[in-house]
Amino acid sequence: WGQNQINQSSGINAEYGGGCFAVNNLGNVFCWGQNQINRLECPYPVPLDDLYGWNVHDIAPGKNHHVITADYSAIAMGKTTMGELGMGPGTKSSSRPDKMHGVDGLKSIQCAAGCAHTLLLVDDSDSEAKKLIDDLDVNHD
Numbered sequence: 001w002g003q004n005q006i007n008q009s010s011g012i013n014a015e016y017g018g019g020c021f022a023v024n025n026l027g028n029v030f031c032w033g034q035n036q037i038n039r040l041e042c043p044y045p046v047p048l049d050d051l052y053g054w055n056v057h058d059i060a061p062g063k064n065h066h067v068i069t070a071d072y073s074a075i076a077m078g079k080t081t082m083g084e085l086g087m088g089p090g091t092k093s094s095s096r097p098d099k100m101h102g103v104d105g106l107k108s109i110q111c112a113a114g115c116a117h118t119l120l121l122v123d124d125s126d127s128e129a130k131k132l133i134d135d136l137d138v139n140h141d
């Protein structure tokens with residue numbers, strides 16, 4: 001993870017609470033600064049090793065969580081109050097990135113996160129993707 005790899009970075013995709021993130025053209029995530037979500041405290045870019053092997057496309061910070069899109073999966077980490085990690089009932093927090101439930105097989109194009117919510121923009125251009133979206137267990141309460 002030398003200087004050449006951070007120079008290939010496609011830019012800072014997200015920043016929150018002093019923590020910065022960049023995704024390079026190889027899908028590797030680098031982080032620096034300070035945040036409480038993954039207990040980061042580093043003045044220079046370091047790889048987020050928990051995401052090694054994922055082809056990351058986008059990363060978005062929320063108030064207390066981060067959301068990451070990678071090929072046909074969405075990944076989240078941090079604290080949850082309203083289910084924003086997408087890991088099902090009973091999950092309160094995850095200091096390490098983990099797959100969101102129910103969206104496997106959907107190609108996530110972009111993600112966004114806020115105070116107590118997560119948004120995913122997914123590709124629904126084929127019939128298999130449309131079926132997966134129709135089959136999502138969405139709680140409308």
